[in-house]
Amino acid sequence: METNEKISDSIAKKLAGAAHSRIFKITTAAVLFLIIITGVFGLGMAVGYRKANFSYNWGENYHRNFGGPRNGFFRQMPMMFGSDFISAHGTTGLIIKIDGNNLVVDGNNTPEKIVVVSDKTIIRNGQQDIKLGDLKIGELVVVVGNPNTGGQIEAILIRVFNSK
């Protein structure tokens, strides 16, 4: 009985020593680093997929939304430093056209997008909630929403900044 206790104590001490060893700490740090980097990579892939998908839909439906070549302009868009696929879940820019429930928002050096306003869309200017009819052409807006298959953004929130 005492011998078994001594053996278990010695094993416990060895395991405790191993847990504090340099190799154990390095291995733990390496595994943690791999987990973090894998998570970041997955997040990047998820965001990139959504942007690419929306960019494709935007290009394929450009002639329906804005008029133009039937094949769309997507393949002709140059990829410059710092620019990549179109953001799918929001946009920032000036309102250049209001067509019924649709707004056309033109970003600064970014492609114009159609924002679809529904009954659930919150439109705010300062501390007040406003309606679609209160929006004017030339106002700077920030839109957060969901992309649809037609290359448009279904707005959840529209905030008006300084009008120009």
Place this chain on the structure above:
Amino acid sequence: MKDKKTNFNAKETVDFSLAHLDKMLPEILAEGQEPPAYLLPKIILAISHRRLFYARMEMIGSLAVSGISLSVVFFAVSELGRQFEQTGTLKILFLAFSDSMAILANWQDFALSFLESLPVWPFALTMAGFLLLLVSAGLIFNSLPKLNFNSTFKLNN
């Protein structure tokens, strides 16, 4: 074996040297030869000069790296600011404070909107520039004490 060209016999030469060494060795040990008095300071001075030279080279290299990193940081920060303005990242982030309830109700769309608007490459370049600046600053601070000539070498008495 004799070398036919030089008439040199290695075995005879070794035997001759060993015989003379037996006679010379007691005289050599008895004299207790010591190096001249100026030799030690001369060696110390040479080591100090060499260390000072390496410290100066290290300082010049560190200053060059810090100059390059400063220019990289300046370019990257200006590009980052331009990209923030273009993509509206800061405006989207502002929504988290101005419309917090609406953003909380749709936090996934807001998070994706924010992440999509981030200018990734200018941000990564800025971070790389700052890292390079920190490393070069560390090298400069490390090499500063070595530039003091008097402290480049200390005698262990």
